Amino acid sequence: MNLFDLTGKRALITGSGGGIGLALARGLAEHGAQVVLNGRDPARLDVAATQLRAEGHAVETVPFDVTDEAAVIAGVAQVLAGGELHILINNAGIQRRTPLTDVTLELWNEVLTANLTAAMLVSREVAPHLLARGSGKVVNILSLMSELGRKTIAPYTAAKGGLKMLTRAMCAEWAAGGVQVNGIGPGYFTTEMNQALLADAAFTTWIEARTPAGRWGDPSELVGAAVFLSSEASNFVNGQVVYVDGGLLAVL
Template identity: 55%
Template sequence: MNKHPSFDLTGRIALITGSSKGIGLALACALASAGARVVLNARDADRLEATRAALAGQGIDAAAYAFDVTDADAVQAGVARIEAEVGPIDILVNNAGMQHRAPFTEFPLDAWHRITTTNIDSVFLVGQAVARCMVPRGRGKIINVCSVQSELGRPGIAPYTATKGAVKMLTKGMAIDLGKHGIQVNGLGPGYFKTELTSALVADPAFTAWLTAHTPSGRWGDVEELGGAAIFLASDASSFVNGHILYVDGGITASL
């Protein structure tokens, strides 16, 4: 069966931040499967290179650029290098993020600053740098990774919930400003997926029991299940979808 042409990403360049592991890596693999040339990014250059080499072993020709997405100067330089050395960025996936769990009254100030900088500033900085390149070209796709915590709260993660709510609204604001330039900006909202960030929760029988009881699909998600939504938002299939948050969550945001 031939692929539907609207979902074909052949010849397009996709930058995915925070893509040396977890959800970011899964999204990179998905976009590559649809034909995109993927550009990996993370702060840890050694781990990033190991990931690039592993993908090469699977037949995926990825580029790797290590820079800190919370550092404005590093972002500007990194995006400029990618544009010059790989080519124009057609697709940006703002995936870099972190989690820190603690009761609100005990949440450390340094952790608050670290989580807000990583989860919000990076979306603004990389989004702005790439959008400045996309605007003159009159086209582009930006996907900001949100979360079910863009809509829902849970004990011990109030700051994380605040950051993902902010990313949701930043996504809408970006869509409003950039839509007239032919750029679509949407959010991808994962539910509970098995990743390194959630390993402690996966290993907790009580939490898994709570999750499966409250998720209509009755299970944890596998990161590969985010791929179809990412391809849709990155492709021409979503040419009139702008400012939308697509939740891939097994139905948990629909359930009480």
């Protein structure tokens, strides 16, 4: 048996209109999964879906705002009405860079809602379906900032640290029901969210020197961890975080 085969599995990936989310959707589809793309912009999802279908993959789109509780309830219900769901990847998130002394409550709540509360809302709606079947996978996309702090991103750091602990709490509640909940912590990747950092030559030089691999990651390099945590290969892995960071966390 191929432990990494996702044939017959259906996966919902939030924030999958582009960037890491789309890379993960493509990776799961390449391993046999039927993928459900999610985001707030239907047009962007349609473009992503067209790309994947042209590559021969089975793709659906269900647009909804993961920060809106009513929209999440309705959106997940629509996903479940379309068939069995086996995998949830909570990838949606935002970044807002500003010194902590300038952070407004509005900005703080915006970042925490998008990066932490949204994962709780979507998982809360999906979990009963997985538990009723007695099997399923939830993969939360964390960050190096689940472990480290940097200037100007305090709300993001707080949210991603909270998501690490939410992953463990989900494990504590759902593991006995046959659901594995784990996280992936990306290092510095060439994504739309990091365009400002990529354009900063001094910062890029620092990251390349700070990372043992000596470079930024490509979103496709997160697929291996996602497939592992979405497949039967990880059936006894629960409450863990896999950091995919070129070794950055391993060294001073």
